Each structure stands twice: as structure tokens, then as C-alpha cells.
Amino acid sequence: MDYIITTEQLTKKYKNFTSVNNVSLHIRKGSIYGFLGPNGAGKSTTMKMLLGLTAPTKGNFTIDNKQFPGDRITILKEIGSFIEAPSFYANLTGRENLDIIRRILDLSKTDVEDALDLVGLTEFGDRLAKKYSLGMKQRLGLAGALLGRPPILILDEPTNGLDPSGIHEIRNLVKSLPSLYNCTVLISSHMLSEIELIADDIGILNHGRLLFEGSMNDLRQYALQSGFAADNLEDVFLSIVEKDNTERKRRARL
Numbered sequence: 455m456d457y458i459i460t461t462e463q464l465t466k467k468y469k470n471f472t473s474v475n476n477v478s479l480h481i482r483k484g485s486i487y488g489f490l491g492p493n494g495a496g497k498s499t500t501m502k503m504l505l506g507l508t509a510p511t512k513g514n515f516t517i518d519n520k521q522f523p524g525d526r527i528t529i530l531k532e533i534g535s536f537i538e539a540p541s542f543y544a545n546l547t548g549r550e551n552l553d554i555i556r557r558i559l560d561l562s563k564t565d566v567e568d569a570l571d572l573v574g575l576t577e578f579g580d581r582l583a584k585k586y587s588l589g590m591k592q593r594l595g596l597a598g599a600l601l602g603r604p605p606i607l608i609l610d611e612p613t614n615g616l617d618p619s620g621i622h623e624i625r626n627l628v629k630s631l632p633s634l635y636n637c638t639v640l641i642s643s644h645m646l647s648e649i650e651l652i653a654d655d656i657g658i659l660n661h662g663r664l665l666f667e668g669s670m671n672d673l674r675q676y677a678l679q680s681g682f683a684a685d686n687l688e689d690v691f692l693s694i695v696e697k698d699n700t701e702r703k704r705r706a707r708l
């Protein structure tokens with residue numbers, strides 16, 4: 455299997471609290487990988503480790519055959535990211551904001567136009583960022599992630615705060631990326647019906663542990679074998695997490 459991201463027993467501890475616990479991910483090149491988990495499960499922390507924003511306590515990872523931490527800088531050049539709510543210079547236009555990132559990344563001017571076009575912001579490029587609606591800000595954040603069309607995108611809840619049509623647009627954009635330029639997307643979201651429509655593979659985290667990893671089809675099989683409702687992703691997700699929580703409570707009582 456051609457994996458572009460693999461993690462091996464990735465672990466993050468804060469004092470005596472384990473936020474990410476021995477997580478081994480396998481993300482296929484050109485796939486959309488839905489990273490799911492309840493609040494506090496460790497999704498953002500895992501993504502931050504992949505981006506070198508926080509150091510793992512244990513474990514390691516490989517991105518496009520490059521090993522962390524040795525190849526950290528090369529790894530970063532290959533990833534576009536959107537982590538939680540991105541911030542911008544409010545008194546600069548959308549285009550100017552992107553141009554700042556473009557210069558840091560040493561890309562060409564046409565990359566800014568390409569990114570604006572990809573997210574449908576071309577006609578609003580000259581509006582000040584502070585005058586953008588929430589949805590436009592999210593799209594500007596995505597445009598920043600897409601600058602230079604990086605082979606890997608890490609998107610942490612990119613549809614947070616969007617209205618239904620904004621969500622629909624972002625979904626279509628994300629879905630188009632693998633065929634558009636063979637991009638691999640790691641995306642976290644609580645909107646399971648959205649993830650169901652775009653993800654090839656799913657990873658489910660709970661309390662820092664990876665409870666399930668596999669294709670949508672594998673997940674359906676797994677649900678049926680476990681006697682869970684397998685009608686939609688949300689039902690399966692809730693059943694898997696609830697079972698794990700029940701077992702945790704039982705173990706805690708022993």
C-alpha cells in the first residue's frame with residue numbers, strides 16, 4: 455500500500471495526562487482521510503504534531519518518505535494546513551494576506567490567484583479581511599492552505615461556523631482535490647454526514663486512542679460484525695465511542 459503519512463505509536467503527554475496515546479495512522483496517497491473523535495479526543499494535538507507545532511512525547515512519523523524530526527523543514531514545505539480558526543491581518547485585503555504567506559513560502563504571484571480561484575474568493579480578493587463574513591474567512595484560511603497546491607493538506611474542522619451552502623462548497627472543493635492534483639487530505643470534523651460524503655478512509659479517536667482505522671466499507675463491516683447500527687457514519691461512530699466509554703468505566707471500577 456502506498457501511504458503518504460504513517461505514524462508509529464505517536465504519543466503526547468501533558469504532565470500526567472495523555473492526550474494522544476500510541477496512535478498509528480496509515481494515510482493513503484491521494485485519499486481523503488476523515489479524522490473523527492469527540493471533543494478532546496486528541497485530533498488537533500495529533501495534527502499539530504504532524505505539522506511540527508508540538509513535539510511528540512513518544513513515537514515517530516513519516517511523511518512522503520521523510521522522517522520526523524530529521525526532515526522537519528522539508529516535511530513542512532509539502533503540507534498546507536488549516537488548524538482551528540486561522541488568523542489574518544484584518545487591515546489587509548484577502549489577496550494581500552495570501553501574498554504574505556506566498557512570499558514566506560517563496561511561491562509565484564500566480565499561486566495567490568490560483569488559491570483565490572480554488573476557494574471562490576477571486577471577486578472578493580481586494581476586500582479587507584476584517585470585512586469578510588465568517589464563511590469568507592474560512593475560505594481565505596483554506597486558500598492559505600492551498601497556496602502552491604501542496605501534496606498534503608491538513609484541515610482541522612474547516613467547516614466550523616459555516617452555513618449550509620458554505621459547508622456544501624467546502625465539501626465539493628475538498629472532494630475535488632485528489633483528482634484535481636493528486637492531493638492527500640487529512641480532515642477532522644464533527645459533521646459526520648459531511649465526512650461520510652467525502653472520506654475514503656476513517657480514523658476514530660477516543661481519549662487519545664485510535665479505536666478504528668479503515669475504509670468506509672471496512673467500517674460498515676466492522677459495525678455489522680459488532681452488532682451496531684450501520685446505516686450511517688454517525689450511528690457507527692456513536693456506537694464505537696459509547697462501547698469504548700462503557701469499557702473504560704468498567705475498567706475504572708475494577
Ligand SMILES: Nc1ncnc2c1ncn2[C@@H]1O[C@H](COP(=O)(O)OP(=O)(O)OP(=O)(O)O)[C@@H](O)[C@H]1O
Pocket residue numbers: 468473491492493494495496497498499500
Ligand atoms: N497545551 C496543552 N496542555 C494541556 N492539555 C492540553 C494541551 N493541548 C491539548 N490538551 C488536552 O489534550 C486533549 C486533546 O485535545 P485536542 O485539542 O487534541 O482534542 P480534539 O480532538 O481536537 O477536540 P475538539 O474536537 O474539541 O477540537 C484535551 O483534553 C485537551 O484539553
Ligand SMILES: [Mg+2]
Pocket residue numbers: 497498499610
Ligand atoms: Mg480540535
